Amino acid sequence: MDINALFTDEGLRAFTATVRDQHVRDAQQYGQIADIVRSRLQQTPIEGDRWMAKRLRAWKVARQLKAMEKASTEAAAKAEALYATYVNEVLELPQRRAVVEAKRLERKQGRQAAVGAAVAGSLNRTVTALNTPQEQPGGTVPQARPAEFVAPDNPWQQWPMAAGGERPTSTINDYFAKGDGK
Numbered sequence: 001m002d003i004n005a006l007f008t009d010e011g012l013r014a015f016t017a018t019v020r021d022q023h024v025r026d027a028q029q030y031g032q033i034a035d036i037v038r039s040r041l042q043q044t045p046i047e048g049d050r051w052m053a054k055r056l057r058a059w060k061v062a063r064q065l066k067a068m069e070k071a072s073t074e075a076a077a078k079a080e081a082l083y084a085t086y087v088n089e090v091l092e093l094p095q096r097r098a099v100v101e102a103k104r105l106e107r108k109q110g111r112q113a114a115v116g117a118a119v120a121g122s123l124n125r126t127v128t129a130l131n132t133p134q135e136q137p138g139g140t141v142p143q144a145r146p147a148e149f150v151a152p153d154n155p156w157q158q159w160p161m162a163a164g165g166e167r168p169t170s171t172i173n174d175y176f177a178k179g180d181g182k
Helices: 003-007 009-042 055-091 095-129
Strands: none
Touching: 003 009, 009 055, 055 095
16 A cells, blocks of 8 residues: 555545445444344353343343444444545645635735725815815904013013012012011
């Protein structure tokens, strides 16, 4: 048997079909032999048997053959499972990966298109807002300071004086009364 042939679809299919067929034939033979042995042992008394001893002995022996039949049937099913798993996990894997990759790229392109459309819309709104002349409604106060409050030659006259003050305070001590020195 060429081991490299197992790694092809046809080679593994032939191997699993051969193994499956052999196990199916074995299971049939074990079932037939179990029926024959049970029938024969039920009809053959052994000296000293009680009334159900023949049937119990026949059941115990045939039960082992039925277990062999069940194991062969399961082995045939496992051979089919081997082929199905190989096809699913090895042969079809590149095709499934290609489909997944194509879907992933499609989603990525869709997201990029959505982001591009959002950016374009934002830029259009910005350009429209910047190109639209904004007229100042009448009766509003401009944001710049009026010229009469600004006197560049005397910084103390930039702001209007509080009522009762002729000159700004020169030190912090002018704010507090002079104490007794305590």
